[in-house]
Amino acid sequence: MRIQAHPILEFKKKRKIPFFFNGRRLYGYEGDTIAAALHDNGINVYRITSKGRKRGFFCAIGKCSSCLMVVDDIPNIKTCITPLKSGMKVETQKGKGVYK
């Protein structure tokens, strides 16, 4: 859910960029972090732990490990502080992730 109008802030319209989530083509905006773009697309589950628990966005500043995902085949990427790039391949991380 993008904020459309705000009494204090102005969000400038930025360039739309495509990325892939579990093979699905989605769009974010330039300047987004991966986690923010996923959130905007209504995706809340970023990884599933070895015990099967679902995890999402928590601290937004790269300190808590909640949002680790597999990005361009590299596991354990802190998606909340990693900028989204065009064509990025983002996947739900299972367990500790596998380095492909």
Add this chain to the structure above:
Amino acid sequence: MIKTDVLIIGGGPAGLGAAIETTKRKLKTLIIEENPLYGGQLIKQTHKFFGSSSHFAGTRGILIHEKLHKEIESKYLTMKTNHSVIAVYDDNIIGIHDKNKNKFLKVDAKKVILATGASEKTIPFKNNDLPGIYGAGGVQTLMNVNGVLPGKKILMIGAGNIGLIVSYQLIQAGAEVVGIIEAMSKQGGYLVHLDKVKRLGVPLYFNHTIVEAHGDDKVEKAVIAKVDKNWNIIDGTQKTVECDTICLAVGLTPTSELLWQAGVEMEFNPVLGGYIPKYNEYMETNKKKFFVAGDAAGIGEATSAIIEGRIAGISAAKALNAEKNAKKFHKPLIDYINNLRDGSTGIKVKKAKFGLWGKELKDIKEVKIRPNQKGKIKKDRKQPYVVIECTEDIPCNPCEASCPFGAIDIGKRIVNIPVVDLNKCTGCLSCISSCPGLAIFGITENVQKGKVVISIPYELYPLPEKGNSIWAVDKNGQILSEAEVYRVRKNKNKTNIVSIIVDEKYKDSVRHFYPQSEGDVIICRCNDITAKEINDAIDDGYTDFEELKRYLRVTMGPCQGRGCRHLVMGMIRAKTGKDISKGSTGTRRPPESSLPFKAIVKENKKRSKE
């Protein structure tokens, strides 16, 4: 190997404050920031800061960030964002991960300022890891930096300053805060912040805690319960709250991992948020190479982090012989920061810091809680006057500085309660938009008989317009009466002033308003005809039912006027006083209810055959 005079770890308020001082003294300065954007918490803080107006008070965090950046001598600064410091080695070489190029860098710095900030605490409850549960800072980043809302219905845990401020910011961004849960019997944050959310009608649950979160892929509801004095759950008081987001504002703890690695002496200090380094008032640690500042040196607010950063920057410059007169620059900063902590909230931090510095804390005079007003209001006074509702010893003075007539007095100590002299107040209302706590209101009497105008600081969207009908509400968000917007004054700093006109009996109670929901009163469902259209038509002279019907096609839809005839008749009577039992109420013609033409045509065919 990158060589630099000063390495600053963390590009938040403390790090930027430090860089101002080191670059001013021509020291080659390198800032390493883990996030894609530097500025730390400042870039997400949309509220105006407390403090002294000579040190950015009354300015929003997002703008302070820009101002700090401008003060840094860019010639001497290298800013590396998206870089993480991952190690401080035994030989004091610092290892850095360049996340842009995925490379490992080594930095040899003469002095290091650790301004690593804080991490959010969490609390244990069932399913506290479910997606949809966020730290309050995380929510702030998501909505105020990324422009994305976490959800629509938010349950806030914690009524400290962060919980209260973020609740307000969520409402500003368009979300609904379904409740604020606090285990203590009262708010931990300032009253002015509490008042802001109370005026918006946010339900407050003191002596409550969260027991569990429910949901599959995301939070769907929460169970909360009352707690006793020892914070044990009282069985039988559990209840569910529908929400899609749970926001934890339960405190912060210093990010101290690199300090431990650096071998700085550490201690556990619950007042300052956890494990903190030992340092003196010049922000020097026991290791000559390392300085600390900001939340890493004990949890505080951004204002003091900037000042601590500056103190640390001067200390580092002194150690590098780039500042011979450090004392002269240190003193006003140290005095300022100590004065900020003179109020009942800050004093705990001040005591903890003095304890850490091994200094005796003398002469703590309690702040006198005094009335906010003095002087008399003349009965026939036509110009507005202000009412300040700020009753706590907050270190803050923008109201005093904003008054062009010297009518507001705080006095020597910044934590004093502001007093407005009503004899000096001209009613210019500039103080209303300067107040970070949104705690100043304007009152204008003698505008219309029996009415008063109340001027309210307004930071919500959309801004109403003059003449709009609104609901006037009290300090607790309860609707008291219907009222009208009298005047709207837009301000550059985005704290606009909306003046509303109400009955004079509400002079001391109305402090906010809700916009009335947009939408129409529909009279005729078949043809979408509104009450306004009918009333306007009656005003235009269509006072007879038959005329009105022909003009608007009201009662002429498929329902044949079953739904609206009585309403229209009633409206004519109300407007004109006509006796509706006399005169036409329309002719009832077939078909009584709609049917396909085909049905009638078939019947005719049969008949013609006969």
